[in-house]
Amino acid sequence: MSLLVTGTIGIDTVETPYGQGDEVLGGSAAYFSFAAGLMVSPVRLVAVVGEDFPRRFIDLFKQGPIDTEGLEIRAGAKTFRWKAKYLDDMNERETLCTELNVIAEAAPTIPPKFRDSTFLFLANTHPALQRGFIGQLAKPKLIVCDTMNLWIETARDELLKTLAVVHGVLLNDSEARMLTGQNNLILAGRGILDFGPRFVVIKKGEHGAMLVTRDEVFVIPAFPSTNVKDPTGAGDSFGGGMMGYLASVDRTDMKALKTALAYGTCVASITIEDFSLDSLRAANRAAVDARLREFKATLSFE
Amino acid sequence: MSLLVTGTIGIDTVETPYGQGDEVLGGSAAYFSFAAGLMVSPVRLVAVVGEDFPRRFIDLFKQGPIDTEGLEIRAGAKTFRWKAKYLDDMNERETLCTELNVIAEAAPTIPPKFRDSTFLFLANTHPALQRGFIGQLAKPKLIVCDTMNLWIETARDELLKTLAVVHGVLLNDSEARMLTGQNNLILAGRGILDFGPRFVVIKKGEHGAMLVTRDEVFVIPAFPSTNVKDPTGAGDSFGGGMMGYLASVDRTDMKALKTALAYGTCVASITIEDFSLDSLRAANRAAVDARLREFKATLSFE
Numbered sequence: 001m002s003l004l005v006t007g008t009i010g011i012d013t014v015e016t017p018y019g020q021g022d023e024v025l026g027g028s029a030a031y032f033s034f035a036a037g038l039m040v041s042p043v044r045l046v047a048v049v050g051e052d053f054p055r056r057f058i059d060l061f062k063q064g065p066i067d068t069e070g071l072e073i074r075a076g077a078k079t080f081r082w083k084a085k086y087l088d089d090m091n092e093r094e095t096l097c098t099e100l101n102v103i104a105e106a107a108p109t110i111p112p113k114f115r116d117s118t119f120l121f122l123a124n125t126h127p128a129l130q131r132g133f134i135g136q137l138a139k140p141k142l143i144v145c146d147t148m149n150l151w152i153e154t155a156r157d158e159l160l161k162t163l164a165v166v167h168g169v170l171l172n173d174s175e176a177r178m179l180t181g182q183n184n185l186i187l188a189g190r191g192i193l194d195f196g197p198r199f200v201v202i203k204k205g206e207h208g209a210m211l212v213t214r215d216e217v218f219v220i221p222a223f224p225s226t227n228v229k230d231p232t233g234a235g236d237s238f239g240g241g242m243m244g245y246l247a248s249v250d251r252t253d254m255k256a257l258k259t260a261l262a263y264g265t266c267v268a269s270i271t272i273e274d275f276s277l278d279s280l281r282a283a284n285r286a287a288v289d290a291r292l293r294e295f296k297a298t299l300s301f302e
Numbered sequence: 303m304s305l306l307v308t309g310t311i312g313i314d315t316v317e318t319p320y321g322q323g324d325e326v327l328g329g330s331a332a333y334f335s336f337a338a339g340l341m342v343s344p345v346r347l348v349a350v351v352g353e354d355f356p357r358r359f360i361d362l363f364k365q366g367p368i369d370t371e372g373l374e375i376r377a378g379a380k381t382f383r384w385k386a387k388y389l390d391d392m393n394e395r396e397t398l399c400t401e402l403n404v405i406a407e408a409a410p411t412i413p414p415k416f417r418d419s420t421f422l423f424l425a426n427t428h429p430a431l432q433r434g435f436i437g438q439l440a441k442p443k444l445i446v447c448d449t450m451n452l453w454i455e456t457a458r459d460e461l462l463k464t465l466a467v468v469h470g471v472l473l474n475d476s477e478a479r480m481l482t483g484q485n486n487l488i489l490a491g492r493g494i495l496d497f498g499p500r501f502v503v504i505k506k507g508e509h510g511a512m513l514v515t516r517d518e519v520f521v522i523p524a525f526p527s528t529n530v531k532d533p534t535g536a537g538d539s540f541g542g543g544m545m546g547y548l549a550s551v552d553r554t555d556m557k558a559l560k561t562a563l564a565y566g567t568c569v570a571s572i573t574i575e576d577f578s579l580d581s582l583r584a585a586n587r588a589a590v591d592a593r594l595r596e597f598k599a600t601l602s603f604e
Contacts, residue, residue, distance in 0.1 A: 089485040183391045186528045207509040208523060217600055221510060221521040226488045258603035298519055299601065301560035 003247035004044040004114055005032045006133045007123025007146075007236070008103055009053070009071070010080040014275065017088055018229040024276035025057045027080060028123035028146070031233030034280040035240025035267045036121075037064045038288050040248040043240075044117055046070035046133070048108040050078040050101055060281070069111050077102040090231055091206065110136040119247040121239060124148045127155055127162035134165060142252045144168040144243060146235075152179050164196035167252070170239050172203045185210055186217055199257060201242070203235050209261055218258050223269035223295050230275045234268045237280065241267025241288070266291040305549035306346040306416055307334045308435045309425025309448075309538075310405055311355070311373070312382040316577065319390055320531040326578035327359045329382060330425035330448070333535030336582040337542025337569045338423075339366045340590050342550040345542075346419055348372035348435070350410040352380040352403055362583070371413050379404040392533055393508065412438040421549040423541060426450045429457055429464035436467060444554045446470040446545060448537075454481050466498035469554070472541050474505045487512055488519055501559060503544070505537050511563055520560050525571035525597050532577045536570045539582065543569025543590070568593040 007029030014021045033043040042065045053073055061068050083097040107129045110117075115138050122130040122145040130145050143166045151159050152175060159179075163169060169192055177183055180191030189200040189212025202210045208221035242264035249256055266288055273279040309331030316323045335345040344367045355375055363370050385399035409431045412419075417440050424432040424447040432447050445468045453461050454477060461481075465471060471494055479485055482493030491502040491514025504512045510523035544566035551558055568590055575581040 184528055184530070186526055204509070207506070210526065217526045218603070219523040219526050219600055220603070221523050224488055224512065224519045224521050226486055228486070255604065262603050298521055301520070301522070301564050302557065 001040070001119060001247045001250040002044060002114075002117045003036055003040055003119040003121070003243055004046060004070075004110070004117035004137075005029050005036065005121045005123060005240075005243075006046040006108075006110075006130075007032060007121075007125065008080055009047040009049050009057075010082050011053075012081075012232065012276065013083040014086070014230055014232050015084075016086040016090060016230050016275075019275065021230065021275035025060060026082060026232065026276060028236045030061075030277060031236035031271065031280070032121060032123055032240040032243075033061070033066045034064055034277045035237035035271065036244030036247070037066055037240075038267060038280070038283055038285055039241060039244025039263065041065050042067040043244070044070060044114045046108055046110050046114065048072040048074055048077075048102050048105075049080075051075055053079045060277070063281075067114075070108065070114055072108040074102055074105070077105060084232070086231065090228060093231075107132060118142070118250075119243055120144070121243045122146065122166070123236060123239070127151050127159040130162050131165060142167050142243075142246060144170055144239070146170045146239060147175065149175055149178055160195055163192065166197050168199045168201065169197050170201045170203065170235075170242075172205070172235065176200070176202045186212060189217075190214075201261065203238060205234070209238065209265065211257060211261055213254060216254060218261065220261050220265055221299070223265055223291065224298055225269050225272070228272045231272050232275075233277075234272050237271035238264035238268040241265070262292060262295065263288065266295055303342070303421060303549045303552040304346060304416075304419045305338055305342055305421040305423070305545055306348060306372075306412070306419035306439075307331050307338065307423045307425060307542075307545075308348040308410075308412075308432075309334060309423075309427065310382055311349045311351050311359075312384050313355075314383075314534065314578065315385040316388070316532055316534050317386070318388040318392060318532050318577075321577065323532065323577035327362060328384065328534065328578060330538045332363075332579060333538035333573065333582070334423060334425055334542040334545075335363070335368045336366055336579045337539035337573065338546030338549070339368055339542075340569060340582070340585055340587055341543060341546025341565065343367050344369040345546070346372060346416045348410055348412050348416065350374040350376055350379075350404050350407075351382070353377055355381045362579070365583075369416075372410065372416055374410040376404055376407070379407060386534070388533065392530060395533075409434060420444070420552075421545055422446070423545045424448065424468070425538060425541070429453050429461040432464050433467060444469050444548060446472055446541070448472045448541060449477065451477055451480055462497055465494065468499050470501045470503065471499050472503045472505065472537075472544070474507070474537065478502070478504045488514060491519075492516075503563065505540060507536070511540065511567065513559060513563055515556060518556060520563065522563050522567055523601070525567055525593065526600055527571050527574070530574045533574050534577075535579075536574050539573035540566035540570040543567070564594060564597065565590065568597055
């Protein structure tokens with residue numbers, strides 16, 4: 001098994017009621033790869049940054065350990081930047097600034113040595129680009145994509161073409177509702193299955209996640225935590241924990257998917273305990289397994 | 303064991319995207335007692351209605367089987383009436399009309415034959431009246447109260463006095479946040495424990511419920527349902543299923559409480575499948591147990 005992620009790498013400035021992260025490492029592929037790196041290593045990263053991308057961030061990836069062979073540092077380009085502020089209840093945030101920079105240019109390509117990857121996670125980007133990545137892999141075993149409201153609204157046809165060629169979709173509750181026009185999340189999940197994938201994972205933030213297949217529904221709450229400092233990257237970390245687990249056991253069946261959602265939940269709960277990737281980087285597989293045991297205890301009844 | 307509930311009985315008119323219930327039986331004590339009646343019988347009901355209360359509704363209670371010895375039909379008074387409309391997503395509703403009528407008059411009293419009740423549920427009413435009911439019981443073993451935003455805002459001191467003398471509190475997430483000023487629900491739950499009770503159950507609607515004690519947190523999602531016709535009474539049915547289970551096993555320990563939350567979840571999921579008390583009345587204990595098995599299957603992972 002080998003897990004490859006494509007997505008954004010950015011420089012984030014984030015303010016929450018608990019503090020501020022200035023010019024910290026962020027982006028969907030960053031959170032995903034550090035999260036997945038707790039489960040399987042090395043994680044293969046495909047992304048593009050500008051020539052302003054700090055050397056120390058590349059060192060962080062290498063310590064991950066994340067294989068940065070697919071991290072293109074593009075001459076003359078600037079790295080994606082994002083600035084946001086969370087409100088008091090941290091369920092809402094205000095985006096203060098988004099500079100796409102290199103993200104708006106040509107997509108990076110998957111280097112030859114990554115083309116045998118069997119597990120592929122397509123973090124949120126234009127759905128046509130997501131399909132382009134799929135075409136570069138020799139024999140993917142499990143392809144899962146994320147998406148966002150922007151593509152649902154502006155590139156729906158392209159998105160439907162992508163959904164027709166992936167095995168799974170990971171998206172949040174409002175996106176699932178927007179994509180299908182169904183308010184009930186199970187019905188929304190089934191509506192997405194009609195577009196092609198065999199499973200849909202709907203993220204509900206502090207309320208957990210739901211897995212919908214043609215035959216089954218599986219629901220899981222979020223890890224009950226009193227220590228949330230910065231929710232940024234929770235969804236991407238969830239994806240990383242989920243895909244990292246699946247790649248680690250080299251399985252794609254329903255039973256493994258359920259366990260994968262539990263791992264995703266636990267890894268995401270670690271991410272939000274500190275700014276940027278700090279708590280993910282300080283964690284290890286034993287810490288994730290300990291959290292999973294604690295999580296199971298908070299869920300069990302007779 | 304013997305379970306007594308005090309609360310409102312009303313005549314409801316409810317419109318949802320799936321239909322309308324005109325002048326149907328409703329009120330917190332109605333939903334609670336039919337829900338609890340699936341677990342233990344007879345449920346003892348203490349409430350007051352006006353002389354306009356239809357005879358056929360009293361017959362429904364008797365078929366429950368609900369002991370209506372404590373149902374006062376007050377001469378010269380009118381029954382509580384409530385009219386509401388649910389919006390398309392059914393998470394929001396608009397109250398079109400509330401006529402307190404007899405609810406605004408003197409509270410009913412607990413008849414002598416009910417004074418040996420060991421399990422007491424105080425559905426939402428003024429906290430001073432809730433304490434008045436507690437004082438009428440000889441030797442209650444488990445007292446649980448509900449409350450609402452109105453009392454948190456207008457009768458906080460009285461509410462704190464009531465919280466000091468109950469064992470458990472059942473309230474929704476926005477109320478828990480309002481009562482404590484804590485956004486994090488675990489911290490909100492612990493804040494409420496500081497007022498006196500030994501457990502707090504926080505209802506999160508379609509996102510499930512959380513049980514908080516000094517030493518433990520237990521989380522449970524809602525039953526994943528595609529068949530929701532009328533959400534009215536879901537919270538009171540949850541309380542009925544929960545207290546009904548506890549009374550049926552005559553236990554108040556943490557392990558029983560967790561199972562009780564699961565039963566509350568399943569009973570509430572039955573209530574919302576039809577208008578008024580129709581689906582609760584059509585159900586039985588075997589149907590609840592079957593739903594609990596199905597629910598466990600949607601939650602289990604390895």
